[in-house]
Amino acid sequence: MPKEYSRSDRLASQIHRELSSLIQHSLKDPRVAHPSILDVKVTRDLSSAKVYFSVLNAEDSEDTRRALTHAAGFLQRELGKAIKSRLTPKLIFIFDDTDIRGRTMDELIDSVIAHDKAKPAKD
Numbered sequence: 001m002p003k004e005y006s007r008s009d010r011l012a013s014q015i016h017r018e019l020s021s022l023i024q025h026s027l028k029d030p031r032v033a034h035p036s037i038l039d040v041k042v043t044r045d046l047s048s049a050k051v052y053f054s055v056l057n058a059e060d061s062e063d064t065r066r067a068l069t070h071a072a073g074f075l076q077r078e079l080g081k082a083i084k085s086r087l088t089p090k091l092i093f094i095f096d097d098t099d100i101r102g103r104t105m106d107e108l109i110d111s112v113i114a115h116d117k118a119k120p121a122k123d
Contacts, residue, residue: 008042011085015049016040018082019091022075023068031067033060038096042089049089052096061095068093 005013020037035053042049055064068075072091080088 006044008044008046011046011083011089012040012042012049014083015042015051015079015089018079019051019075022078022082026078027067027071027075029067029071031063032071033057033064035064035068046085046087046089048092050092050094052094054096054099058097058100061097065093065095 016037016039019040023032023035023037033055035055037051037053039052040049041052051068053064053068055061068091072093076088076091079091
């Protein structure tokens with residue numbers, strides 16, 4: 001019977017928890033605009049981890065990504081202390097704008113519906 005979760009999935013979950021805490025409590029960089037860690041994907045060989053994050057203000061996304069990338073070595077070292085793994089994956093930070101694109105689509109749909117309701121009905 002196969003394992004319910006692969007080792008990379010278990011490690012990704014642990015990295016997600018630890019990284020969220022580390023960013024919130026240990027990073028003092030003013031460019032970090034309180035990112036939310038959305039997901040972590042670890043490669044099968046455990047050599048790298050893609051960390052997907054979001055920020056409330058989309059204009060802060062690039063500064064936050066740069067700050068997180070700059071702090072990746074520190075975060076990787078602190079993760080190595082916290083997780084029980086021989087290898088600590090290299091961290092790659094990626095801004096996830098799915099929620100922003102979703103809100104934009106919702107606004108477009110709402111405007112089309114409002115426009116259709118404002119039109120007089122043709123018989």
